[in-house]
Amino acid sequence: MQSRSMLFKVLRGSKSIRATQKSNTATESVPAHDIYNPLPFDKIPEPTGLPLVRTALDYTPLRGFDITRLHELWMKRHQECGDIYKERIGLKYWVFCRTKEDTERLFRSEGRMPFRFELPAVRELKTMMGYPDSIGNQKGETWHRLRQPVNRILLKKQTVWKYSKEQRDVCKEMVSYMERRRDENLEIPGYAEALQVWAFEMAGIFIFNTQVGLLREDVATEVAAVFEGSSRMLEYVGAGAIGGPWRYFLKPGLKKCLLNSKNFMLTIVNEQMSKKSIKGSLLEEIMSIETLTEEERESLLMDVLLGAIEATANTLAICLYCLAMNSEIQAKLRSEIKALTPEQISSGRAIDSMSYMNAFFKESNRLLPFTHGLPRQFDHDIVLSGYRIPAGITILNTINSTSNMNPDYFEDPHECIPERWLDKDKSKFMTTSGFGVGARACPGRFFAKQEIFLMLIEILTNFKVEYHHAPATSIIKATGVLSTEPKFKFISING
Template sequence: MLFAGNSFGRRFLQACLHERRLQRLSSVSLLSCPVHTAHENTYMPKPFTEVVEPTKLPFIGSALDYTSAKGFELKYIHELWKKRSAECGELYKERAPGGEYIVYCSSPRDSEVMFRSDGRTPIRDALLNVKHARKKLGVPLGLMNLSGLEWYRIRSAVNPLMLQNDSVWKYMGSQFSVANDLVVYMKENLNRDFEVPDFNKVLVRWAFEMTGVFVFDTRLGLLSDKVDFTAKEIISSSLKMFQIVGETMYGLQLWKYFDTPKMKELCAAQQTQLEYTNHYYDKSMWSSNRKRSDEDKTLIEKILCCPKLSRAEKQMMASDLLLAGIDTTSNAAAFTLYCLTLNQDAQHKVRQEIFELLKKPEITGRLLENMTYMNAVIKETQRMFPFVTSHSRRASEDIILSGYHVPKGTNILNTSNAIHGRNPEFFNEPDSFMPERWMGPRTRDAKNRFVMTGSFGMGARKCLGRKFAQQELKMLLIAILSEFCVEYHHKPIRLAFKLTSYPSEKPQFTFIPLTK
């Protein structure tokens, strides 16, 4: 007990107490616990202590598997999950640094149990490095770092504003304008090989520009030659945050105990992003004070007028929406274009659907939503290259997964997106890009619903901005595919992981102008 007074000692003691609790739970009659299963059948679950673990060594456990000595690369962590699943089965546990167990699950039945037990206030661990930085700065933690009733208070206030179709469709004209500006930029910058130099960076600027439209009701000018200083600082600080969060999330997290250089950089980047974000926030606040009906108000005007949120919470909401729109949307676009370059027949079909749409006198949100083949293309891309490879939860109550008792408070990581996306057990010809597989009646089969948990997640914590992201992607595809035939002639792209999925190689496409 010599070290009980310091932070390491406290964490060690907490781990020991948690282990003792698990042992006590294993020794009692588990049928007396209120548990959720995928079916109504009740049976004697096996104790948590019997959940399979990977092969481990004394003292260090399986930590060696996460080192370069074993060929581990963080960006391909989902490949290790596949290996673990093949060795241990669809449910296993592994001790994390600090002594806590993480339960990994991927079966459709377990996914159903996990998300159906969410309740009104699902619990998910925060991005600890971001939470740490924001606490140091004395600013709101943001929706992604909250759980329980505090999360519910904010989420229930913004859900009606962000998830109503009318709110999303109101931005179609502005988003299409951004997509058309991207095409103009591409045409002006095509080189002799019909490539746009650093196209991955161009996609990031497009994604930021799109996000600025609905977060601030303004154009940031990132697709023009004249980008103002404020917009440059927002994009620079946001990208810096994204980079540092990825770098400090894994490995030795010394920033928990010392004010490390990386944590100082993260705090500085967050502070800068908030300061310059407030420039546009104040403009939007002035606009929201105009007397207009709720029907005429834009999304940000409605959020700014929401009495349930403080000024600081509204500012952090704008900050988080910008961060969420960086890599996720741009990488989703890159993966989708890549799949279409490898499948020219599919590209031709979606282009024909686009041409039919463009013949309409007016493009409405309902028409965009009913683009059957494009919807199937996006779903098939997400199957082969899931934009998010896993989803986490804290068990809010005792549950049963794969026949094992999992105690309340256990950290659960659902890896079904990584494990089953190309699993022949669930998908015929899993390595073939076949949008048609999503257009038949089998997609309505309830058995398939939980095979993958989707890039936007499931349940009450499903991505808040998903409808905006999907509409942005469709606008991009319409603008690009109506002007270019897209090809790819470089190293094959694999799924890689940072905070979200990204292409392992730079998505440097060839854009051949269509003959009109």
Template sequence: MSALRKASLRACNALTSSNSLMPYAARVVSTSPRKDQSAVALSFEDAVAAKTCPFRKTLEPYTGAPAREEIATEPVGVQPFSSVPGPQGLPFVGTLFQYFKKDGPKFSKLFEVQKQRSEEFGPIYFEQLGNFRTVVVSSPWEYNKLIRAEGKFPNRKPMDPISHYRLERGMGLGLVTAQGEEWYKQRSVVSKKMLKLSEVASFAGEMGQVADDFVSRLETVRDGDSEVQNLDKELFKWAMESIGTFLFEERLGCLGKQPTSVTQSFIENLEGFFKALQPLLYNLPFYKLFPTKMYKTFEGHSDKLFEIGHGLVEKKMAEMENNKGSKSEFLQYLMNDGNMNSQEVASVAVEMLTGAVETVTSATTWCLYTLAKNPRAQQKMYQEICEAKAQAGGQLSAEQIAKMPYVKAVVKETLRKYPITYSTSRYIDSDLEIAGYQIPAGSHVQANLYGMYHNADLFYQPEEFIPERWLKSGPQMDPVVKSLSQLVWGHGARMCIGRRIAEQEMHLALTKIVEKFSLSYHHDDVEPVLNTVMTPDRPVRICFTPRE
């Protein structure tokens, strides 16, 4: 028995030899992500009475493969679910303990694990990680079957730590974690403002002004080598200021010489929130039994983020009530047309702030890095900017910037190489044949985006940065493969609600930065790691040299 497993069993003994489980004796907790998936409900009353740890069985030595139920009937030529290949693991926990071995796979590199597993097992494989069972698909044509079969209320894997926190605090599950009709009600309201191009484009002018101010700030915060120390922090400030023009229709003061304490606190807690969330998502959910150290950290950051977000919303609502000149079309729309109360409105606003700032910051960091590492592509983008500016009479509007094809291609190619969301997924509503196997209703199925984006059979020279592949004048690409670029934002009715805003913000900022600066990078290569989203593994020290 490994040292790790022995230590875990000692922890079980310590738990059951004390009264630490007694407060939970009347509760029944399921470790299954969904009620309709096969899993064991753990009765803590029985566990305490028997002086056993409810997770003990997951720690005992076992050499067999994870059990999977046979499907009663399969179409002719289609293999049963139990035949789907995949790595072997232990009962209940599957391959979870492999991720704690020194030379084993790592949660921080889960995108590489999926890529390697797909190379070993083919276009589809099954894996169990603790209480989470999943089917991973690495063929765009096969995953398209799931997309085409999607119903009105698509369900994806909830972020259990967030759901647990919100329920403990007496909140609704919110737009990101809710499922079914509860999700559909909120989504239907919010999408009318956030996914309509005309609505988002109406804020392009204000977001363009924020981008101008950010470029000016970059010029002042450069050091003697023209590098920007703590570039991620500066990008956080820009992203927060930019989304603020949409949510509150006012400037938050993030880009001043001395950013407000609220801004600094929000940025610090947002970084801590996502770093704590990553391990909580994949480890055994002990935090549901008692508040673990990591969960307490996550809880503290969450409390602070909601406190700041609620404060911003309440301040804006008070201003709108007392001052007819103060307005926020988005917040007013949620309250009036969306029939949301103040707490629901604040919850949506906080979700938009946290999601938008982290996503846009990470994506823009990768864009700047790839441009700095690829001077040919950077020069081509600069030429497009200069030509468009000349045609516009010397001044580009935000609307014109949003239509520049090479700028868009740079963003698409960056997110192919470094997909901030390395996978997209669904719980399927009905039995579905995928890659020759019958996958039962209720199964979790995810697209191995990173693996597909880096597959030489799908993309020519996948490790090279080639924005031209996304241009209409570029090499012809299979339409299904080309549509993969959209999946980094999700798909269907659960596509990222802030996608339109994020793309507009990035197009504006990148255009203005490249117009003003020549970018270069003179340090060791940056590698991607997961902090819930894909982020650089070290500070990205880009040199911003003003153009003559």
């Protein structure tokens, strides 16, 4: 019995994704969103598979499975089964949904302490680093106890805005770095690593109240090995998102890499702790939270630092790719930037109010999702697409990666058209935010967005951005990541 259990955990899926005849009949007979007379769970369409292993072979190299392109398998499932389907993954059923109506109902049904399924890969990473489990894996009152002090610090826009001037200075330094490091093709070798260093410096402004100084002496590529830990951590979490053995192939050398990153971060933290400049900083706030243990405070600080590096750097790379492929949008954004006064261009409040920049940001997330799927669990039954889903079932909302090209939602879906997001009511729930939704959304999302906007302003003020390599898509490594190296050509505008 134990070996059979292990087989289910290792093998998940099947090449055959035909929905059963019984399920297709059920789909046709029920109104899409009948919440008053829902059909039972067993009527939800599901892909058919082989005896015993069910759909397991779809999740193996035998069928060409690539964990970074898991969203493509979701799309195939939806195309065959419909807008909602269930699939037995391991020993448990998951439900996948993608309509804007289900998306709205899913996230409006959350309480103040939403449930999300645990990620064993995250727990393993924290253990390697010598820390307790992450906030993201916690539930109920434990999650709320850890998350509440973070929210008080990070989710006040006035707090975010007060750092905008200093963060703009970091962006100017990044532009100087880019000018120095451009090669004969006007591209920047190791630009992915440079974006990580930039993101760390931006995080340093609000965490330490000062710059660390990694961009000043052309050291971005020299510290790349240190930031390798955050990249490998992201890849490991992505590979372990649905369980199975894939993440274990990434494990050799991972602990050493993580500890190198941790020690580097703690060295900087300890250096900053001795300075008067940390007064009123996020570092001081976190280290003084009395409801957390010393280990929890340090673990939280590592989450903020490592999360800030990867999420912000990867999202900026996606935005730059969308700009590089659409020169007319660059021109429109430059016009919006030029309309800002010298005082406004350093004002967090003014930058946050840039309508076209915000629309472009959302359109970039639609075309190349920053987040491909959002999981939830409920302690009560919920009705989606006319089916009753029992409490405790993991529900994965896939609207970002399986409905982002739906012509019923988006006219000319393959075109980059930021204007489609200027009507906020019309566009509601047609995608979800790249930083998550509701109480479980990324607590650093306001900081990340401000940092990206500030960097885009400086880049567009100084450069025309082009891309002359293989087309890119967004792949899954915990968050959305460009499938190609961010090799952009930066052409100076002012000589």
